[in-house]
Amino acid sequence: MAEYLSPGVYIEEIDAGPRPIAGVSTSTAGMAGVTVRGPYTGKPKLVTNFLEFQNTFGGFLPEPDALIRDTWANDPKEGGRWWLFPLAVKGFFDNGGQRLYVKRVASRQATPASGVLGHGLVSPVARDAAKGATRLELGHLIGFSGVGQQIQLFRGDDQQVIHTAAVAAYDATAHRVELDAGLTAEVRAGRGDYVQIGARSAEETLEFTAVSPGSWGGAVQVRIQPMASAALPVLPDPQEGALFVTQLAADAAADSETVEVAAVAGLDPDDLPPDVWVQIGTGRFKVQVGQPADGKVTLTLPSGAAHEAWRRGLVVRRVRRGNTSAGPTLRVGGASRLYEGAVVQLDDGTHLTIRTVVAIAADLVTFDADVPGTLFETDRLHLVEAQVDARFADPSGAVVTESHPNLRLTGDAPANLVTTLAGRSQLVRAVALGALSTDPAKFPVPAVGSWLTLADGDDAYGGLSVADFVGEDGGSGKRTGIAALEDIDEVAVCAVPGVWSGTVESALVTHCELLRDRFAILDPQDGLDIEGVQAFREPFDTKYAALYHPWLVTRDPSTNRDVEVPPSGHMAGIYARVDVERGVHKAPANAVIRGIRLTDGIAQDITKRHQDLLNPKGINALRFFPGMGHRVWGARTLSSDSSWKYINVRRLFLYLEESIDEGTQWVVFEPNDEALWALVRQTVTNFLTTVWRSGALAGTTPDEAFFVACDRTTMTEDDLAGGRLICVIGVAPVFPAEFVIFRIQQKTRETQLA
Template sequence: MAEYLSPGVYIEEIDAGPRPIAGVSTSTAGMVGVTARGPYTGKPKLVTNFLEFQNTFGGFLPEPEASVRDAWANDPSEGGRWWLFPLAVKGFFDNGGRRLYVKRVVGGGARAASGSLGQGLVSQVTTDAARGAARLQLGHLVGFTGAGQQVQVFRGDDQQAVHTATVSGYDMATRRITLDQPLPAEVRASRGDYVQVGQRGDEQTLRFSAVSPGTWGGGVQVRVRPMVGAALPVLPEPQEGGLFVTRLVADAPEDSGTVEVAAVTGLDPDGLPADTWVQIGPDRFGVQVGRPADGKVTLTLPAGTTHTAWDAGLTVRRVRRGNTAAGRTLRIGGAGRLYEGAVVQLDDGTALTAVNVEAVTGDAVTFDRDVPGTFFETDRIHLIEAEVSTRFTDPGGAAVTETFGNLRFSGDTPANLATALESRSQLVRATALPGLSTDPARFPVPATGSWLTLADGDDAYESLSAADFVGTDGGSGRRTGIVALEDIDEIAVCAVPGMWSGTVESSLVTHCELLKDRFAILDPQDGLDIEGVQAFRESFDTKYAALYHPWLVTRDPSANRDVEVPPSGHMAGIYARVDVERGVHKAPANVVVRGIRQTDGFAQDITRRHQDLLNPKGVNALRFFPGLGHRVWGARTLSSDSSWKYVNVRRLFLFLEESIDEGTQWAVFEPNDESLWALVRQTVANFLTTVWRSGALAGTTADEAFFVACDRTTMTEDDLANGRLICVIGVAPVFPAEFVVFRIQQKTRETQLT
């Protein structure tokens, strides 16, 4: 009860009337089967079309080698044709399915493809260079030391060295190097040509493995290369004073020792350090500043300075130093981008030096050793991080490429290389090995080239067993096989296409019976005759499953031939289609089966005489009718209880039970009295009225279609004392018109008397 303790106006929200119940979805399916690739741990994965299935789990599976195929296909009790699973998934979407949760099954001996990287420094050529050229544009200059460094140029196709030269100059901004000797042959970026510094080491740095087991991983390639995560400016020391910008007031001949500039504020020897630096054109010079006279100031360059001729009007600007004495600290703009252990590359315009960050305090950054040389405010330091690229081409032609930048080799942050790939990559996982170093010159590289191709993946189909399909319960998110479907509450229809194993199908039925919110579609063995499918059906008595016969004939695009496929995948799609178009109360029968061969789409021709034997046993026939096509001609469960012999009746009650269960959770722990009972009655009655109006319940009025009782007649004092609210609901389902009978008799003409 609300409290009113002080005078004022109080605004309150109150509940009025019954809570609405939303009907749950009945068209979401769950399937368990073998796929070419894809996640096999964690919860089942949702796919909403066949293209998405192919991108996630791969395409069609080839028929396994004869020994494996025959061991499964020739076993009448524990066998199956699990390699047909992708065709069954395609049949699901062909027949109107929209949402499918897939749980991949792998054998115990399956192994993921993997490979390791050694150490070295390579940089790919990014722009073609003709024979005789002396400049190369590269992917990066991380780890390079600048002028005087020897490099080798390699062809990317055959890994042959085509040139060895020394770097005479570089430009970090454009990633260009200048060689002391011209190229003896052309260099092409499209060929994968690259520059290598020094020799590659054998010590292992990173191990990559495909994200899931299977031979598919042999098509995965990985590349790790350094990248500039940030280019940060050096800040001047405070004692350096202010800036000035001026211009030449007279031409300066080549290699002249003095220049005259216009006097401006700040250009006075009394306010400047003895060692003052200016930038004229692209170069920096230490100068001595003279006294202003007649609006001009003379700047004296160091003895022996060489330069080109400068014209009057050329800009001259002061550049301040970031370090005036030897030490390990620099003030850096944007130092917050750095972190302890970060690798940075210092560029003073003549040399590149890699150092490690020890500490960051405000804008002061301390390195692990003295800063080499003098740095100015026009210089930049470059934060060095890693970029991982992966690529994979599916046998069907679909290509997957990934690029992850700004990664670190150490630390527990999401930017850590192994952590980032674990959460973001669809292709690979990484493990750090003892040889991993933060030295850019010892970066992870393959033994040859720039890309590492993973190898030694194994599908191990010979190790597959029925137990792999059944699965184990390791808790939420760690279940496997059929058991994993429990993780997804939305699943309403489930199947293990192609498996007729008694162990597997019994587990699927048990799964549905325990959860009581889903329905199973079972497959018989392929090639059974009428007596054989009757014998197969005898093992089941459940109201939570249905069986369809015979198998279907469809096209296998990967083998370019017609194959027989199990009906469960196509039927799950038909269930979904009928639910969406008509409702769960409509029997999923007398509808056309899509995605099969236009003629002879069923593996066997079922006649009416055959169905006279199958229908009473609960085996639903798939039949061809001239002019009507290939149709589902049965809607019975595998139950011996006549109350639950129809698929649509069983699934209607599953829909009602799950909807009421989810829609009345609000009632738990409410005061258990007449007001709550009335609210529950009205809530359920409103929902059932909507269901009745949709045609799902029999009766010309709502009172004929259902009743809802929740009062003293449904609960005793013992129930109330033990916290039980009991609501009794009765509904009249609509049964399918399975036998449409027209009785015709002769009528004798009678004489009409007037």
């Protein structure tokens, strides 16, 4: 009850009446089958078109080896042609399906492709360079030591040495080096050319594994390289004093040892430390500062300093040192970007130095060793982290690429390489091995080149069994095979296309009967005659499944030839199409079958005489009619109970039950009295009235179409004491016009006159 304790205006929200029930979706399908690749663990994945299926699970499967193929295809009881699964998925979308949850099935003996990295220092060429060029753009300069360092250039295709040279100059930010000698051959980035410093080691640092089992992983390549994830400015030592900026007061000849600058505040030798450095043009010089005179100050450069001629007005700027005495500390702008254990590269313009962060206090950073005394406030500190690139070339020619920057090789931070790939990569996983180090000179690299190609993945189709399709129930998110479809409540139609194994199809039927919110589409063995398909149907008696015969003929885009495919995928698409266009109450029959060959699109010709034998058994025929095309010509379940003879009736009740179940959850724990019963009656009545108006229920009035009872007549005192609210609902479904009969009588002229 609301409390009113002080005078004022109170606004309250009250329920306006019964809560509406929203009808659940009936067009979402779920399938389990063998795919080229894709997630094997976890919940089934949603795909909304065939391109998305190809991107996630790969393209079409080739026929397995003859022995494996014949073992499965020639087994009438526990066999199947599971390699046709992608074609069945294509048939689903060709026929109007929009949402499909796919659970990949793989042999328990299947293994993922993998590869191990050693360590060394490699940087890929980032841009082509012509023969004779001295400038080279690389992927990074992390781990380089600077001017004078010897490097080797290798061809990426045959790993042959192209050129050996020394670094004459570099730009760490632009990843560019100037060589002391022109290239003796052209360098090409697209060929995979790279720079290597020193020798590689076979000590194992990282193991990369394809994200799921199968031979597909042999087309996965991985590259890991260091990257500068942040460039932070070095701050001046507080003892360096004030900054000054002035300009040349007169022209200066090339290589002159003195220059005159305008006197400005802060440019007084009495206020400056003994060592003063300035930036003039592109050069940095240590100078002696003279006393100001006549508004000018003379700066004396070191003896022998080389420079170009300078013009009056050129800016002269003091650059302050980052540290005035040797030690392991340095003030850094944006130091909060760093962390303990972070590896950094210090750049003073001629030397690159690696250090590890030990402690951070505001902008004061302590390293594991003394920092160079040649660092100035214009220099940069680069935070060294890792970037993993992975690529996969699909047999169809499509290339999947992904990049994961700003990773840490060690530690348990969220940005840890192993953790990040486990959560984000669609291609690979990683495991750290014993020789993994944060030293950029010992960065993980393959034995040759800069890309690691994974190997030794095995589909193990010879070990694939019906148990892999049935799956295991390891709990939510850990189920496999058919059992995994339980994780997706939205699934309303399910199938295992191409597998006619009695064990598998019985498991699929049991799955639907236990959950009571979905319907199964079964496939018979291919090539069965009328007697054969009748015998195949005999073991089943369920109102939760339907069987279609015969198989269909479609074009396999991967081989450009016609193949026979199971009908369940196409039929699931037709179910979805009819549900969207007409409603679940409309029988999924007399509908055109799409995505098959225009002529002879059905593997066997079914005549009316044949169907006279099949229809009473609940075997739905797929037939060709001149002028009407290939059509579904049956709408029966596999139930012996005539009340559940028709597919649309069974699925209509599944729709009603699931919708009412989800739409009345608010009732739980409400006071179980007449007021609640009235709300429940009105809620269900409103929903069923909407269903009736859509044409799903028989009758010219709502009273003829359904009734809803929830009162003392449906519950006893024992029910109330036990916390049970019982609502009794009756509906009159619309049955399909399966037999359309016109009785025609011949009338004579005399009869008409009489």
